[in-house]
Amino acid sequence: MKLPNYFYTYFLANFLKFQCLSHQKLTFPYKGMAAFYYYSSTSSPPPQKRPFLDGKRKKMKIIGKDSVSPDSFLFTFSIGDYTELGLPICQHLKVFSPNPTGKVPGQWNGKPTESGSEIFRKYTPISHSVASAAQLIIKVYRKDENPSFPDGGKVSQYFETLEVGDFIDVDGPVGKMTYLGKGVFLKDGKTHTFKKLALLAGGTGITPHFQLISAILEDSRDNTEMRLIYASKTEKDIFLRKEFDELEKNSNGQFKITYTIDKATKDWPHESGYINTNMIQKYMPGPSEDTLVIMCGPNAMKLQAIVPSLKELGYDFNFVWNF
Numbered sequence: 001m002k003l004p005n006y007f008y009t010y011f012l013a014n015f016l017k018f019q020c021l022s023h024q025k026l027t028f029p030y031k032g033m034a035a036f037y038y039y040s041s042t043s044s045p046p047p048q049k050r051p052f053l054d055g056k057r058k059k060m061k062i063i064g065k066d067s068v069s070p071d072s073f074l075f076t077f078s079i080g081d082y083t084e085l086g087l088p089i090c091q092h093l094k095v096f097s098p099n100p101t102g103k104v105p106g107q108w109n110g111k112p113t114e115s116g117s118e119i120f121r122k123y124t125p126i127s128h129s130v131a132s133a134a135q136l137i138i139k140v141y142r143k144d145e146n147p148s149f150p151d152g153g154k155v156s157q158y159f160e161t162l163e164v165g166d167f168i169d170v171d172g173p174v175g176k177m178t179y180l181g182k183g184v185f186l187k188d189g190k191t192h193t194f195k196k197l198a199l200l201a202g203g204t205g206i207t208p209h210f211q212l213i214s215a216i217l218e219d220s221r222d223n224t225e226m227r228l229i230y231a232s233k234t235e236k237d238i239f240l241r242k243e244f245d246e247l248e249k250n251s252n253g254q255f256k257i258t259y260t261i262d263k264a265t266k267d268w269p270h271e272s273g274y275i276n277t278n279m280i281q282k283y284m285p286g287p288s289e290d291t292l293v294i295m296c297g298p299n300a301m302k303l304q305a306i307v308p309s310l311k312e313l314g315y316d317f318n319f320v321w322n323f
């Protein structure tokens with residue numbers, strides 16, 4: 001994990017301050033530095049880390065809404081005068097929305113609707129945890145677009161109604177695991193260490209993978225090997241493609257991505273169709289105690305395509321996790 005510069009300044013200042021206060025004999029150049037840091041740190045304290053997310057429900061103001069594809073938006077949120085969003089790697093935000101009424105009373109897309117006047121969904125920002133603004137990519141599931149889902153998506157359609165200047169209610173961090181760096185995950189109070197990650201994503205389930213992969217590649221001491229299969233409907237539905245290609249190019253082989261799309265054109269150079277056994281065998285690290293599989297995406301993709309393939313290939317389901 002890379003720390004902002006002021007951390008080093010702060011720790012150096014305190015180390016030198018301690019040296020001064022404990023009357024230890026300082027040598028050049030520490031003597032001069034000690035005086036500088038002691039007095040500067042005494043007169044103006046270093047900026048304190050003040051994370052926006054602290055486990056309590058808060059309002060976040062929308063300061064940008066940009067269309068990134070016919071059905072998705074990039075939202076940018078202000079975190080006010082907090083120093084950072086404060087989201088550990090592999091953790092997410094809860095976003096609250098009013099619970100809308102479907103076309104058929106008591107139902108949503110033909111199934112009993114969730115109760116209560118308010119609901120929430122999880123989202124993973126694509127912005128860095130220490131950035132001074134938070135960014136979410138939201139795919140909107142609109143009503144009347146797909147006969148199987150006449151009502152569309154509840155929270156994603158709520159997002160579409162929001163404009164710059166509006167506020168959303170959020171809570172967090174939430175999540176089933178936290179990545180601590182160098183292959184170490186914290187889950188259910190225990191740490192687990194892996195050398196390789198087999199990552200499987202569909203649709204907007206890509207954002208937690210993006211957060212994890214970016215964090216690992218940003219840490220030069222983290223050698224965890226990552227392989228990702230990313231399934232989308234069409235080429236236009238691939239999120240963050242430029243960013244992923246750049247990460248892969250600069251990773252010296254540490255990270256490799258395979259795209260697959262449902263409807264491929266003749267000149268599409270990657271895979272086509274749903275994620276299947278052959279793809280997993282070809283592109284993912286094989287089952288081993290060094291390998292963790294993490295998946296995120298539509299339930300149908302996970303239950304009908306990925307899980308049967310992983311079973312067939314003999315992966316240990318204690319180490320097949322969902323974001």
Ligand SMILES: Cc1cc2nc3c(=O)[nH]c(=O)nc-3n(C[C@H](O)[C@H](O)[C@H](O)COP(=O)(O)OP(=O)(O)OC[C@H]3O[C@@H](n4cnc5c(N)ncnc54)[C@H](O)[C@@H]3O)c2cc1C
Nearest residue numbers: 121122123124138139141146149152153154155156204207
């Ligand atoms: C850890 C995590 C991180 C996530 N991060 C993101 C993120 O960064 N960005 C993001 O957009 N989503 C993200 N999601 C998904 C998000 O939580 C919601 O599931 C998504 O926004 C849909 O919620 P909804 O209320 O609009 O749909 P719901 O009302 O819950 O509908 C349920 C499902 O029905 C299906 N559906 C509904 N309408 C249609 C339609 N017209 N066509 C096809 N299928 C349809 C979709 O599969 C939809 O997910 C994440 C999920 C998880 C678990």
